[in-house]
Amino acid sequence: MTILTxxxxxxxxxxxxxxxxxxxxxxxxxxxxxxxxxxxxxxxxAYVSWLVMAQLGLSPVIAIVLSIGxxxxxxxxxxxxxxxxxxxAPRLSILITAIGVSYFLENGAQLVFGADAKVVPSFTxxxxxxxxILTIVVTAVCTVVLTLxxxxxxxxxxxxxxxxxxxxxxxxxxxxxxxxxxxxxxxxALAGVGAVLYTMAYTQATPTMxxxxxxxxxxxxxxxGIGSIPGAVVGGLxxxxxxxxxTAIGLSTWKDAVxxxxxxxxxxxxxxxxxxxxxxxxx
Amino acid sequence: xxxxxxxxxxxxxxxxxxxxxxxxxxxxPVLEAQHLGIEFGGLxxxxxxxxxxxxxxxxxxxxxxxxxxxxxxxLLTNVYRPTRxxxxxxxxxxxxxxxxxxxxxxxxxTFQNIRLFNDMTVEQNVLVGFGNAMTTHLLTDxxxxxxxxxxxxxxxxxxxxxxxxxxxxxFADTWAGNLPYGAQRRLEILRALATGPKVxxxxxxxxxxxxxxxxxxxxNIQKIRxxxxxxxxxxxxxxxxxxxxxxxxxxxxxxxxxxxxxPEEIQNDPKVIEAYLGKQEVN
Amino acid sequence: MDTQNADARPVISARxxxxxxxxTRKTLPMPVRYAINAVLVLIFLVVGExxxxxxxxxxxxxxxxxxxxxxxxxxxSLNIATGYLGQLPLGHAGFMSVGGxxxxxxxxxxxxxxxxxxxxxxxxxxxCVFLLIGGLxxxxxxxxxCGIIIGIxxxxxxxxxxAIITLAFSEIIRVVMLNIDAVVGFKLTGGAAGxxxxxxxxxxxxxxxxxxxxxxxxxxxxxxxHGRAILAIRDNEIAAEASGVNTTYxxxxxxxxxxxxxxxxxxxxxxxxxxxxxxxxGFMKSIEILVMVVLGGMGSMLGSxxxxxxxxxxxxxxxxxxxxxxxxxxVVLILVMIFRPQGLLGSYDFSLSRIIERVMNRDFPWxxxxxxxxxxVSADA
Numbered sequence: 001m002t003i004l005t006x007x008x009x010x011x012x013x014x015x016x017x018x019x020x021x022x023x024x025x026x027x028x029x030x031x032x033x034x035x036x037x038x039x040x041x042x043x044x045x046a047y048v049s050w051l052v053m054a055q056l057g058l059s060p061v062i063a064i065v066l067s068i069g070x071x072x073x074x075x076x077x078x079x080x081x082x083x084x085x086x087x088x089a090p091r092l093s094i095l096i097t098a099i100g101v102s103y104f105l106e107n108g109a110q111l112v113f114g115a116d117a118k119v120v121p122s123f124t125x126x127x128x129x130x131x132x133i134l135t136i137v138v139t140a141v142c143t144v145v146l147t148l149x150x151x152x153x154x155x156x157x158x159x160x161x162x163x164x165x166x167x168x169x170x171x172x173x174x175x176x177x178x179x180x181x182x183x184x185x186x187x188x189a190l191a192g193v194g195a196v197l198y199t200m201a202y203t204q205a206t207p208t209m210x211x212x213x214x215x216x217x218x219x220x221x222x223x224x225g226i227g228s229i230p231g232a233v234v235g236g237l238x239x240x241x242x243x244x245x246x247t248a249i250g251l252s253t254w255k256d257a258v259x260x261x262x263x264x265x266x267x268x269x270x271x272x273x274x275x276x277x278x279x280x281x282x283x
Numbered sequence: 284x285x286x287x288x289x290x291x292x293x294x295x296x297x298x299x300x301x302x303x304x305x306x307x308x309x310x311x312p313v314l315e316a317q318h319l320g321i322e323f324g325g326l327x328x329x330x331x332x333x334x335x336x337x338x339x340x341x342x343x344x345x346x347x348x349x350x351x352x353x354x355x356x357x358l359l360t361n362v363y364r365p366t367r368x369x370x371x372x373x374x375x376x377x378x379x380x381x382x383x384x385x386x387x388x389x390x391x392x393t394f395q396n397i398r399l400f401n402d403m404t405v406e407q408n409v410l411v412g413f414g415n416a417m418t419t420h421l422l423t424d425x426x427x428x429x430x431x432x433x434x435x436x437x438x439x440x441x442x443x444x445x446x447x448x449x450x451x452x453x454f455a456d457t458w459a460g461n462l463p464y465g466a467q468r469r470l471e472i473l474r475a476l477a478t479g480p481k482v483x484x485x486x487x488x489x490x491x492x493x494x495x496x497x498x499x500x501x502x503n504i505q506k507i508r509x510x511x512x513x514x515x516x517x518x519x520x521x522x523x524x525x526x527x528x529x530x531x532x533x534x535x536x537x538x539x540x541x542x543x544x545x546p547e548e549i550q551n552d553p554k555v556i557e558a559y560l561g562k563q564e565v566n
Numbered sequence: 567m568d569t570q571n572a573d574a575r576p577v578i579s580a581r582x583x584x585x586x587x588x589x590t591r592k593t594l595p596m597p598v599r600y601a602i603n604a605v606l607v608l609i610f611l612v613v614g615e616x617x618x619x620x621x622x623x624x625x626x627x628x629x630x631x632x633x634x635x636x637x638x639x640x641x642x643s644l645n646i647a648t649g650y651l652g653q654l655p656l657g658h659a660g661f662m663s664v665g666g667x668x669x670x671x672x673x674x675x676x677x678x679x680x681x682x683x684x685x686x687x688x689x690x691x692x693x694c695v696f697l698l699i700g701g702l703x704x705x706x707x708x709x710x711x712c713g714i715i716i717g718i719x720x721x722x723x724x725x726x727x728x729a730i731i732t733l734a735f736s737e738i739i740r741v742v743m744l745n746i747d748a749v750v751g752f753k754l755t756g757g758a759a760g761x762x763x764x765x766x767x768x769x770x771x772x773x774x775x776x777x778x779x780x781x782x783x784x785x786x787x788x789x790x791x792h793g794r795a796i797l798a799i800r801d802n803e804i805a806a807e808a809s810g811v812n813t814t815y816x817x818x819x820x821x822x823x824x825x826x827x828x829x830x831x832x833x834x835x836x837x838x839x840x841x842x843x844x845x846x847x848g849f850m851k852s853i854e855i856l857v858m859v860v861l862g863g864m865g866s867m868l869g870s871x872x873x874x875x876x877x878x879x880x881x882x883x884x885x886x887x888x889x890x891x892x893x894x895x896x897v898v899l900i901l902v903m904i905f906r907p908q909g910l911l912g913s914y915d916f917s918l919s920r921i922i923e924r925v926m927n928r929d930f931p932w933x934x935x936x937x938x939x940x941x942x943v944s945a946d947a
Contacts, residue, residue: 028726032726034726034729034730082900082904085904086903086904086907089903089907090907091725091726092652092654092725092864093903093907094903095654095725095726095729096654096856096860096899096903097899097900097903097904099853099856099899100896100897100899100900100903101896101900103853103892103895103896103899104893104896104897104900106892107892107893107895107896108893110889110892111889111890111893211849215733215737215849218730219730219734222727222730253741253744253745254741254745256737256738256741257737257738257741257742260734260735260737260738261734261738263730263731263734264719264731264734264735264738267719267723267727267731268719268722271722271723271727360808362804362808381807381812381814382807382808383807383808383810383811383812383813384812386807386808386809386810387810391808391809392808394804394805394808398802398804398805398808399801399802399805400797400798400801400802400805400806401801401802402797402800402801402865403794403797403798403801407794407797410791410794411794411795411798411806411809411811412809412810413791414791414794414795414809414810414811415810417791419790419791421787421790421792421819424786424787424790424791424792425783425786425787425790426783426786427786431790432596434791435790474809475808475809477809478809478810
């Protein structure tokens with residue numbers, strides 16, 4: 001029974017990481033940017049849930065809708081304000097900008113909401129096991145829908161085209177800016193879903209919650225091979241399981257170190273991650 | 284395997300001695316490639332490439348775009364690891380050596396798309412090349428011990444002397460990125476010379492030059508050979524340059540040498556006219 | 567147009583001849599240059615010490631000055647990896663903490679052996695001076711060893727991957743510092759509560775001297791064949807390799823030197839604050855240092871020095887607004903990247919001797935127009 005619980009815990013945590021990792025992977029796939037602010041979008045989502053339910057006393061359904069909506073908008077807004085002006089700038093500049101945005105959101109939240117944790121009321125009457133299963137199911141559905149979207153739909157094809165070659169895609173009549181915005185919207189919406197699922201399980205919102213969650217999810221994305229949808233899911237589950245395992249054997253204080261060590265080992269053995277494609281510069 | 288390779292390149296009679304100029308006969312070839320080949324995902328980019336260069340020979344590689352000329356340079360300098368074959372520099376196998384080590388062994392090159400250190404001055408660019416000959420220890424340099432001053436003064440002088448070859452002394456303190464195009468190409472050659480090569484590989488040195496500049500380049504190539512007593516292998520589309528300066532010309536098509544000989548022989552070879560020059564005339 | 571049809575050579579030789587005229591340009595001999603800088607440093611030092619001794623600068627203000635110096639070392643050392651090598655390591659705070667712990671543990675363990683007390687450091691007995699130098703070197707070496715361990719795998723990766731692997735390493739360092747006591751079985755780092763009882767050996771004098779020495783060593787390294795190799799890698803890695811630069815070696819070197827000086831800064835930090843806590847050296851500390859480098863201009867030592875000074879003093883001066891400090895940091899970082907990605911000073915580096923030389927040669931900025939025109943002509947050719 002305990003083993004089953006642990007497996008469920010691992011799957012649940014892994015699912016949340018996977019959802020967040022998908023956002024990292026999509027954005028990286030299209031504009032080769034490590035969106036450091038992605039984790040903080042989740043934090044904003046969690047605060048929106050708290051605002052709607054604990055402060056305004058509205059129903060969880062509205063909270064869910066508003067959280068996801070806020071995350072989506074925020075993601076697109078960040079791209080338009082901070083990243084779009086730097087499309088042709090050196091990679092380092094955009095990366096530093098992303099760090100700046102992350103810094104901004106975290107400290108902004110601290111300023112507005114204070115440094116202490118806010119307790120988010122429970123969304124459902126489900127038991128912990130129920131929430132766990134719900135998380136896994138929602139993640140699975142999201143992954144399938146996302147895969148179909150990227151593989152089958154017109155905008156999905158546009159996304160793939162832009163990620164292959166932005167210049168050529170533009171010449172083929174694809175609205176590149178539109179496609180990038182759409183990618184940010186989808187990635188951030190997934191972060192919103194992740195925020196709701198996270199707060200369901202852990203019922204807390206703090207200004208810095210996005211940082212660790214985001215960093216781990218990012219590790220998951222890199223582990224799986226950044227740019228790859230199945231990679232993000234596999235990486236997420238791997239990180240989730242690793243954490244649960246380390247905690248289960250009584251070394252919970254070392255779990256962050258283990259996750260990062262896992263990343264380092266994978267990067268050394270296979271620098272492009274498990275499902276990653278290699279890219280090399282033409283001489 | 285070698286036998287099939289041989290059949291495929293039946294156009295070249297391998298048994299005929301390489302066309303090493305008379306003055307170089309009796310020495311070991313400075314650069315030798317034997318059955319060099321590389322595949323990219325099953326496609327034979329270069330197949331059974333053979334060359335033996337005399338110590339002071341100037342030879343040329345011509346061929347249509349995509350024939351594999353630059354790939355051969357990348358193979359000779361170990362940027363790519365060959366699927367088959369060996370490269371001998373002065374009789375020493377270069378297999379397993381890094382790009383930098385190959386350069387230290389004596390192969391220097393320039394690039395088709397100029398690759399200078401744009402944010403460094405012209406003199407510093409040359410000094411990076413002279414790095415191979417500089418020996419001071421890090422601490423000697425950091426603590427500014429006498430050895431540092433002696434060496435810097437010596438190589439400052441040598442750098443300026445090298446720049447004199449192309450009348451570029453006056454540019455010594457200019458940022459390399461601010462140089463006019465032709466001067467950038469010249470600087471790249473000088474930087475390569477500074478590394479103290481036995482063989483100099485020039486990748487389309489006349490690209491983007493007007494006829495007057497090309498003529499000057501032709502003189503310069505001969506001047507370099509005479510002054511430094513090195514072998515020069517060049518890739519070029521400009522027929523006047525190739526025919527004017529090269530003692531031996533190899534024609535590459537679809538990764539294979541289809542003809543080899545003196546410029547006169549090549550010009551009159553019907554296969555070459557058909558495969559290469561003919562095509563160009565149509566264009 | 568006429569110049570274009572003509573041979574390119576006349577233009578170049580024209581330039582060459584005009585340059586040979588400037589070849590006779592007056593320059594300062596090296597010893598004089600060093601003397602000028604030494605005098606400058608001495609004036610600074612004496613004025614600072616006099617102001618502290620005379621009570622013009624309060625105890626609190628001199629602590630702030632010490633921190634300014636520590637952040638200057640951190641920024642200029644990170645600048646090696648970021649500005650000169652062109653990589654983006656996100657674990658500088660990790661090196662700083664390793665150095666800090668290394669130095670503090672070494673000193674606190676050596677003190678009973680040598681029969682020293684914390685007071686001896688304040689009075690500054692000769693033994694303490696040597697011990698302190700030893701401690702800072704130990705801190706630096708510890709950090710440099712971590713730099714090698716991190717650098718060898720990390721530098722095989724490019725850009726973003728390097729950033730993230732260094733971040734991962736510094737997080738691991740933090741977790742290790744937090745939990746190592748339970749593993750080794752005795753009090754080494756003091757865990758979350760922190761390492762206490764560190765003597766207050768840091769003062770304006772030794773911070774200032776360290777800053778000068780570090781800046782000098784980084785400057786001299788960069789203006790040598792080793793520095794040129796590092797810059798060449800940043801500018802064009804493929805060309806650098808083809809020119810005989812052992813890219814793996816020089817990347818690791820830049821990384822390790824960067825880590826070493828961060829460790830030294832960590833050692834001073836430990837003596838300045840008096841407590842070492844792992845939580846202080848998180849990701850945010852690394853970012854703070856990165857902001858200083860980016861803001862000042864990547865590749866500009868003076869830029870790092872100015873922005874480290876500014877960004878350390880400003881928050882102290884504006885304590886009332888400390889809540890907004892981080893937000894302002896973030897906004898400034900984003901705006902700088904959008905509007906001036908090369909940083910405030912770009913890669914410009916200040917040199918007093920160069921300015922003196924200009925005055926000697928009557929080569930003033932407002933007289934520059936002619937040269938520019940000459941360059942335009944040659945660019946047309």
